[in-house]
Amino acid sequence: MTKKSDKPATQSVTAGRKKEWTGAIVNPPVWRASTHLYDNVAALREGPKTNEDGQFFYGRRGSPTQWSLADALTEMEPGACGTMLYPSGVAAISCALLSVLRPGDVLLITDNAYDPSRGFAETFLKRMGVETRYYDPMIGAGIASLICDKTRAILMENPGSLTFEVQDIPAICEAAKARGVVTLLDNTWATPFFFPAIEKGVDMTILAATKYIVGHSDVMMGSVTATEKYWKRLRSTAQQLGQVVSPDDAYLAARGLRTLDVRLRQHEMSALKIAYWLNTQDEVARVLHPAMPDCPGHETWKRDFKGASGLFSFVLNGGSDDARAAFIDTLELFGIGYSWGGFESLAIPISPQQHRTASAWPPADYGVHEQYLVRLQIGLEDTDDLIADLAEGLKAFKVAAQ
Ligand SMILES: *Cc1c(COP(=O)(O)O)cnc(C)c1O
Numbered sequence: 001m002t003k004k005s006d007k008p009a010t011q012s013v014t015a016g017r018k019k020e021w022t023g024a025i026v027n028p029p030v031w032r033a034s035t036h037l038y039d040n041v042a043a044l045r046e047g048p049k050t051n052e053d054g055q056f057f058y059g060r061r062g063s064p065t066q067w068s069l070a071d072a073l074t075e076m077e078p079g080a081c082g083t084m085l086y087p088s089g090v091a092a093i094s095c096a097l098l099s100v101l102r103p104g105d106v107l108l109i110t111d112n113a114y115d116p117s118r119g120f121a122e123t124f125l126k127r128m129g130v131e132t133r134y135y136d137p138m139i140g141a142g143i144a145s146l147i148c149d150k151t152r153a154i155l156m157e158n159p160g161s162l163t164f165e166v167q168d169i170p171a172i173c174e175a176a177k178a179r180g181v182v183t184l185l186d187n188t189w190a191t192p193f194f195f196p197a198i199e200k201g202v203d204m205t206i207l208a209a210t211k212y213i214v215g216h217s218d219v220m221m222g223s224v225t226a227t228e229k230y231w232k233r234l235r236s237t238a239q240q241l242g243q244v245v246s247p248d249d250a251y252l253a254a255r256g257l258r259t260l261d262v263r264l265r266q267h268e269m270s271a272l273k274i275a276y277w278l279n280t281q282d283e284v285a286r287v288l289h290p291a292m293p294d295c296p297g298h299e300t301w302k303r304d305f306k307g308a309s310g311l312f313s314f315v316l317n318g319g320s321d322d323a324r325a326a327f328i329d330t331l332e333l334f335g336i337g338y339s340w341g342g343f344e345s346l347a348i349p350i351s352p353q354q355h356r357t358a359s360a361w362p363p364a365d366y367g368v369h370e371q372y373l374v375r376l377q378i379g380l381e382d383t384d385d386l387i388a389d390l391a392e393g394l395k396a397f398k399v400a401a402q
Helices: 006-014 041-050 065-077 089-098 115-127 138-146 167-177 228-240 247-257 260-278 299-302 322-328 384-402
Strands: 082-086 106-110 131-135 151-157 182-186 204-207 222-226 285-290 311-316 348-352 375-376
Touching: 041 260, 065 082, 065 222, 065 247, 082 089, 082 228, 089 151, 089 182, 089 204, 089 222, 089 228, 106 228, 115 131, 115 151, 131 138, 138 167, 167 182, 222 228, 260 285, 260 311, 260 384, 285 299, 311 322, 322 348, 322 375, 375 384
Parallel strands: 106 131, 106 151, 151 182, 182 204
Antiparallel strands: 082 222, 204 222, 285 311, 311 375, 348 375
């Protein structure tokens, strides 16, 4: 497993599978450990000096099962130096921010960010003396005018996981670099396979691995992959905060990773087919999908992304909260629940306007009636079955909306 490839399909299969971690078998075993044993006192005393990932030290620093997964995620991200694993995507976001922020700093966050990221900024970071300002996700190079001497970091998310505007990440990163500001990206929707974040200028790229990496709705996990400049502080912050994932969870996440490329392609194809079908339905006012021409930032998506994954939203045509509930409750193949990225389809009602402070939602040209949104995660079921299910849901919506 020494030949490196820049092709996602090959990387999915080979990344992280070092012989010293796998032995003669295909997958690294689950190394369950708290204590790591040393040959003698001299070796014990040497331990802390060689305390790098990939070296036995103590269970909190992981074992080959976790190292293999972290190594694989680093390999998938061209230009990256290392990856830390966390027990959830939220832990990954918080720890990445804590690794760079100090009291008195200003943090810029995209207005369409994942809501718990905003929550962390408004509570914990505020207590710590960090001020957060929100920016319009379509700001692009205009971010320069929001950067002041106290600005330390910018937290981006691309696209937003409710409203799907696509940001101009290279332009934002360029403006940030010019002022010595750190850029962090929540890249959960695209993964490095569809958006190689560090190559595009990002300093730290964050995944809720819970979603596409794990891919089977059975593990919570997060990761942060950093450039050389930020790697050491990311790692030491995670260690000081005692972040570690279980080897069993790391094993499952690595197993998910092996099929990531083929799963993402299927999610992409199925979601596009369904998005275009929804777009033709009278009960649907608008589909919010980065690969569709009327999505804000679509041109940027075409320029920067290698694909689109399986999560998007749509706006119902008129109706009411009850009519929207009737639509979702009628669906049989779509579960009702949070998270996404698994093999099964999901639907939830969303209200993005609740989470906005720096940019209007809905945008003025969307019209006042277009406010009942549904977010769909398209799983790996047959698309004809999913479309038939959605058609039944829309019928129920129409009746309830009358
Ligand atoms: C789910 C999600 C997270 C958080 O991940 P958890 O593993 O659920 O903590 C972060 N960002 C985005 C965009 C998400 O969808």
